[in-house]
Amino acid sequence: MPKLWNETIDAHRRAVRDAILNSTAELAAEHGLRSVTMSQIAENAGIGRATLYKYFPDVEAILLAWHDRQITEHLGQLAEVRDQTDGAGEQLEAVLRAFAHISRQSRGHHGTELSALLHRDERVVRAQQQLHGMIRDLLAEGAQTGAFRDDIAPDELATYCLHALTAAAALPSEAAADRLVTVTLSGLREGHLTPDNQSSASRQEHHGRRVGHSGH
Amino acid sequence: MPKLWNETIDAHRRAVRDAILNSTAELAAEHGLRSVTMSQIAENAGIGRATLYKYFPDVEAILLAWHDRQITEHLGQLAEVRDQTDGAGEQLEAVLRAFAHISRQSRGHHGTELSALLHRDERVVRAQQQLHGMIRDLLAEGAQTGAFRDDIAPDELATYCLHALTAAAALPSEAAADRLVTVTLSGLREGHLTPDNQSSASRQEHHGRRVGHSGH
DNA sequence: TGACATCGTAGACATCGTGTCTCGTAAACT
DNA sequence: AGTTTACGAGACACGATGTCTACGATGTCA
Numbered sequence: 001m002p003k004l005w006n007e008t009i010d011a012h013r014r015a016v017r018d019a020i021l022n023s024t025a026e027l028a029a030e031h032g033l034r035s036v037t038m039s040q041i042a043e044n045a046g047i048g049r050a051t052l053y054k055y056f057p058d059v060e061a062i063l064l065a066w067h068d069r070q071i072t073e074h075l076g077q078l079a080e081v082r083d084q085t086d087g088a089g090e091q092l093e094a095v096l097r098a099f100a101h102i103s104r105q106s107r108g109h110h111g112t113e114l115s116a117l118l119h120r121d122e123r124v125v126r127a128q129q130q131l132h133g134m135i136r137d138l139l140a141e142g143a144q145t146g147a148f149r150d151d152i153a154p155d156e157l158a159t160y161c162l163h164a165l166t167a168a169a170a171l172p173s174e175a176a177a178d179r180l181v182t183v184t185l186s187g188l189r190e191g192h193l194t195p196d197n198q199s200s201a202s203r204q205e206h207h208g209r210r211v212g213h214s215g216h
Numbered sequence: 217m218p219k220l221w222n223e224t225i226d227a228h229r230r231a232v233r234d235a236i237l238n239s240t241a242e243l244a245a246e247h248g249l250r251s252v253t254m255s256q257i258a259e260n261a262g263i264g265r266a267t268l269y270k271y272f273p274d275v276e277a278i279l280l281a282w283h284d285r286q287i288t289e290h291l292g293q294l295a296e297v298r299d300q301t302d303g304a305g306e307q308l309e310a311v312l313r314a315f316a317h318i319s320r321q322s323r324g325h326h327g328t329e330l331s332a333l334l335h336r337d338e339r340v341v342r343a344q345q346q347l348h349g350m351i352r353d354l355l356a357e358g359a360q361t362g363a364f365r366d367d368i369a370p371d372e373l374a375t376y377c378l379h380a381l382t383a384a385a386a387l388p389s390e391a392a393a394d395r396l397v398t399v400t401l402s403g404l405r406e407g408h409l410t411p412d413n414q415s416s417a418s419r420q421e422h423h424g425r426r427v428g429h430s431g432h
Numbered sequence: 433t434g435a436c437a438t439c440g441t442a443g444a445c446a447t448c449g450t451g452t453c454t455c456g457t458a459a460a461c462t
Numbered sequence: 463a464g465t466t467t468a469c470g471a472g473a474c475a476c477g478a479t480g481t482c483t484a485c486g487a488t489g490t491c492a
Binding site: 032034152156157160165170183184186190 | 248249250275276365368372373375376378379380381382383386387392395396398399400401402403404405406
């Protein structure tokens with residue numbers, strides 16, 4: 001396993017870096033954040049301990065780098081989803097739905113909150129603001145066309161959206177996550193039940209009242 | 217400072233225990249979770265290191281105990297708020313509003329998410345379920361009287377509520393937190409704009425459209 | 433009041449993770 | 463082929479850990 005020399009030398013470094021990040025995430029998920037150690041990471045990644053120090057100065061930095069990778073990845077996915085849709089309202093719904101599903105898949109590490117507490121880093125804040133900005137802009141645009149409420153600043157509504165949808169991580173099924181998006185979108189339309197808003201929320205699969213799991 | 221001997225011996229132990237928890241929370245908030253050490257805690261709490269080991273086996277346990285204390289405290293406050301109100305709809309709104317304000321005050325440690333990642337402990341899950349259960353029951357009761365939507369299980373709606381309101385921690389003002397509660401409640405009433413629902417959400421202070429801060 | 437249990441403290445101890453360094457080896461670049 | 467770059471192993475001092483002992487101070491009970 002220690003032999004993962006690939007093509008160019010630069011590609012190799014990236015491969016090792018990724019292996020480090022993956023190993024760290026694995027260990028953190030397995031034994032908790034506080035117990036992750038440089039020695040463990042090195043061993044798990046199949047590299048020497050001294051080598052590890054040539055990539056990262058400490059565990060903190062590795063966790064930050066891992067978080068950065070997650071955020072960048074997700075931001076790219078969400079931007080792609082947005083650009084493949086037309087109309088602010090539709091775009092927002094598509095993005096929020098994608099975000100909910102990402103939150104669900106990322107059960108456990110809670111991308112944001114994690115490093116925010118781990119060590120409030122400026123980069124983390126800025127990364128989160130990118131996502132926040134994307135949602136905010138869509139909300140502002142949608143408010144002008146009447147798709148969303150305009151009695152509350154898009155800024156605050158974006159915060160509401162992102163937090164509400166992290167609930168997806170605690171939900172048991174994809175269908176439940178979809179319903180969560182519906183509920184969240186409801187909060188964005190108070191007093192704006194326009195005739196054509198059946199396009200999104202109401203086009204849900206029809207369930208005979210009271211769906212979803214009741215126990216944990 | 218090392219002399220905090222009070223009344224009975226049992227009261228003393230509780231005082232020391234609290235001092236330990238407070239010191240730990242302080243250190244964690246200051247230098248991040250991973251850097252908190254038993255030595256630091258002992259010094260900060262004004263007790264000997266060996267003494268600390270007679271209260272808690274490791275940092276992990278202290279953080280868990282601290283989390284337990286927070287949850288219990290907040291649960292009590294919320295139950296009190298609930299019992300001082302009448303009617304499921306009003307009760308829910310009161311509890312959610314209180315929860316939003318607690319979340320705001322607890323900026324930083326994110327009661328739940330914290331230990332959930334720190335080390336997923338069964339006690340943490342159960343504590344959170346108590347709060348979840350309180351909200352769920354109020355939602356179920358309110359759904360019967362028509363105050364809330366009944367097309368989605370109260371269980372899922374409760375998850376939505378709790379996550380959405382943690383957004384309060386990121387909001388800049390109490391007024392913004394109030395608006396957040398309004399938006400969140402909107403999500404619970406989709407398709408249920410009964411004639412008398414002006415009692416809660418609509419009795420907000422009247423702001424001339426577009427309120428709240430736009431920058432962070 | 434005196435005997436005793438309990439608590440806190442300081443110090444010692446082996447163990448482990450850390451961060452840094454050197455040296456020898458092997459692969460990639462030019 | 464010669465140079466650059468990366469890796470691994472071992473060594474090192476240092477700090478944190480978890481445990482233990484001995485000793486002083488305090489609360490409890492006869």
